[in-house]
Every structure is written in C-alpha cells, then in structure tokens.
Amino acid sequence: MKTYPLRIGELNALVVSDGGMPVTKEFFFANTPDHITHQFPAEFDAPLNFICISIDHKNILIDTGFGSECKDAGLLIQALNKHGISRYDIDEVILTHGHLDHIGGAVIKDKPAFPNATYYLHVEEWEMWAADKSSKEHSILSMLEDSITLIHKDMELYPGIRLFHTPGHTYGHLSVMVYSENQRLFIVSDLLNDPAALRHLSSHIGLEKSPEKGRQTRKAVLDFAEEQGILLFVCHYPFPGLGYIEKKDGVHQWTPLLT
Numbered sequence: 001m002k003t004y005p006l007r008i009g010e011l012n013a014l015v016v017s018d019g020g021m022p023v024t025k026e027f028f029f030a031n032t033p034d035h036i037t038h039q040f041p042a043e044f045d046a047p048l049n050f051i052c053i054s055i056d057h058k059n060i061l062i063d064t065g066f067g068s069e070c071k072d073a074g075l076l077i078q079a080l081n082k083h084g085i086s087r088y089d090i091d092e093v094i095l096t097h098g099h100l101d102h103i104g105g106a107v108i109k110d111k112p113a114f115p116n117a118t119y120y121l122h123v124e125e126w127e128m129w130a131a132d133k134s135s136k137e138h139s140i141l142s143m144l145e146d147s148i149t150l151i152h153k154d155m156e157l158y159p160g161i162r163l164f165h166t167p168g169h170t171y172g173h174l175s176v177m178v179y180s181e182n183q184r185l186f187i188v189s190d191l192l193n194d195p196a197a198l199r200h201l202s203s204h205i206g207l208e209k210s211p212e213k214g215r216q217t218r219k220a221v222l223d224f225a226e227e228q229g230i231l232l233f234v235c236h237y238p239f240p241g242l243g244y245i246e247k248k249d250g251v252h253q254w255t256p257l258l259t
C-alpha cells in the first residue's frame with residue numbers, strides 16, 4: 001500500500017495510492033499517435049493517486065478512489081488509516097469529476113463513505129450525470145445528494161484551498177490549488193493521462209466529454225504550471241503523481257519530484 005507524505009508550506013498532505021486501474025492502451029491514450037504509445041502494452045494498470053490535505057485540524061480529501069467498483073483498487077481508506085486518518089475524520093471531500101475511479105469510493109453500502117464530510121462537486125458535473133439516469137455515476141451521486149454542495153464558480157473553500165473549473169475531460173471538471181506560505185500545489189486530476197503524451201496535447205483519457213475544450217484546458221494549465229514553476233499533482237501519473245512541467249524545444253516535459 002503506497003503512501004507519500006509531503007508538506008506544502010505549513011500544510012500537511014498525504015498522497016495515497018488506491019491501487020491500479022486496468023485499462024487498454026486505446027482507452028488511456030485516446031486520440032494519440034502510435035509513435036507516442038508504442039512502448040505501452042495493449043493492457044496495463046494505470047496509477048491511481050489521490051491526496052488528502054490537512055489544514056487547521058480539518059482533513060480535506062480530493063476524490064475517493066474506486067471503492068468497491070474495481071477489484072484491483074479501493075485501497076484509499078486503508079492507506080489513510082495507515083497514517084491515522086479514519087473515514088470519520090474527513091471533513092470535506094472535493095470531487096474533481098464524476099468518473100467511477102474518482103467517486104466509486106464516495107459511498108459504502110449506499111451511504112456516504114465519509115459520513116462527517118461535506119462533498120463538493122461542480123454544478124455542471126451534477127447536471128451532466130443527472131441527465132444520464134441509467135449511469136452508475138448518477139446512481140452513486142444520488143446517494144450523496146444530501147451531503148453535496150454544488151460549486152457554481154471558482155472559489156476559495158478554505159484559506160489555502162481554491163477550486164477552479166477546468167472543463168473538457170468532463171463539463172464540470174474541477175482542479176484544486178493548494179497554497180501556504182510561498183509554496184503551491186496544483187491538483188489537476190484527469191486533465192492529463194501520462195507524461196509520454198505531453199508532446200501531443202490532443203491525447204486524452206477515454207470518455208473525455210469535450211476533447212477540443214480538454215486540449216485548450218491542458219495547454220493553458222501546462223503553460224501556467226511551467227511559467228509559475230508550480231508543483232503539479234496528477235491522478236494517473238506514475239506514483240506519487242508529483243512533479244514539475246518544464247519546456248524543452250517548445251515541448252512540455254514532466255520532471256518528477258522523485259527520481
């Protein structure tokens with residue numbers, strides 16, 4: 001069970017692995033030329049990194065992992081327990097978007113898995129899944145209805161935690177900026193699939209709702225991260241999903257925090 005604690009200024013953060021997400025190359029690298037993906041096997045387990053931020057004795061979890069929706073994953077709560085954080089200790093859950101690898105762990109036996117938490121979701125994400133009544137995502141989000149606060153615009157949730165609407169992968173996809181003292185961490189969830197695809201910004205994880213908007217958002221976020229030298233956290237990048245964007249010969253590159 002992989003975990004990685006880090007500090008962001010005065011804040012404590014804990015990266016946990018939820019396990020692995022079995023994917024096909026075609027799904028994980030949609031709209032991607034062969035010369036970028038040829039080193040990947042036809043099927044593999046994509047990383048599933050999630051993060052919990054502790055601020056003023058509050059625990060803020062960003063996404064919940066697969067829960068019981070995937071037999072190879074669902075380790076997030078056990079990984080938090082290992083560091084003394086129980087599911088009852090989570091005060092806020094920010095859902096970056098509604099795909100099952102991010103919300104499957106939000107419920108246990110049809111009830112909120114983090115019973116003392118307020119859950120946050122962008123209003124466009126809620127409406128998107130509300131319109132897809134036969135989906136598993138709709139079913140899970142419905143179980144959270146009494147616990148969810150919908151986000152209508154970019155906002156500061158806490159001093160040091162700011163939510164940004166970053167649409168494309170889904171209509172209501174959220175990213176989260178964490179800042180303390182002079183340090184910043186930008187949590188960009190599923191805007192990115194793998195460092196190998198940074199050379200081809202039209203590459204995306206399957207099920208992307210609006211690939212053109214996704215490409216625009218990816219470019220804006222990567223340019224911003226590179227210019228500002230911000231530490232990024234990416235859900236499906238190699239564990240712990242932390243690193244910096246640099247530019248070489250006009251092309252974005254990933255420099256992992258751990259080498």
Ligand SMILES: [Zn+2]
Binds near residue numbers: 099101190235236
């Ligand atoms: Zn994902």
